Amino acid sequence: MTPATAPTLEVVVRRAAPTDAESVMEMVREIAAHEGQSEHVTVTSARWADVLARPDVIVLLASRDGRDLGYVSAIRRLHLWSDRDVIALDDLYVREEARNAGVGRALMATLASRHAEPDRLKITWGVEPDNLAAQRFYQRLGAGLRHKVVAGWDPTGYADVVRSGAAQGH
Template sequence: MPQIREARRADCPRILDLIQELAVYEKEPNAVKNTVADLEEHLFGDAPKVFTHVAEDESGLVVGIAMWFPTYSTWEGRHGIHLEDLYVQETERGKGTGTALLKTLAQICVERGYRRLEWAVLDWNAPAIAFYDSIRSSTMDGWSTRRLDGPALEEMAR
């Protein structure tokens, strides 16, 4: 069983490696602009707003990450967690690593009185969808994720 723990500053280079592996898996190999310095600032700066848990194999190598941040539901009147990225190295899949990472986040939700643990999954990612179905997560039918970025974001800001 993998060991799950909160990330440490020294993990940032390895976390970035896994983020880059995820980008390759999601067919966006050149999309990552994040840096070790960015991770150090955002995860361990004065007022972190994003958090990461890591999974270590028996040798202590970080083989999985769950990067998340708190959300707020106006309807529930409570916080929740948005899971930005869940990634487990291919060689470690099927060993309970993803489940252990999600279980840790579910425990945080319950302990803090959060009502939701939410994330997005790419439509074509059948293995991830099958995994999420196996843990009884539900699809939010009728909702579409929307984004403003790049020139559209700049234009909207003017």
């Protein structure tokens, strides 16, 4: 290869646009499969295109030589106790062939520098208790870890409560 055609090692991080919906969707499927959660992915590429146009939704893509290597997704939202916005990180995903090459760090650094640091916002996220590699990675970035149980209440779970009339206060 000549220097003009040699691949670059530089990782470029940019905000995803609606035109990136298919690439984001592909990586969402990959992370879900990696986590054994594929059955929970119900969003479509068309919906991703809509979501990526929202100003409160942050999706950053990392690429090298035109190939998307990973993404970080987050939402800017109000934290009611502090009356300040926070960045609620949803996913950080790096494709297997790009792991341990600075891609995750570049995504997190860009999220912090472009979206949190200007307003001094806190970034929060969860990590599975058995994902020790991710926990070590986050600690190397300077993140604090604390254990917390996360609850979820889906419609089948709260249906009986709603039907019983417990919602009379509305």
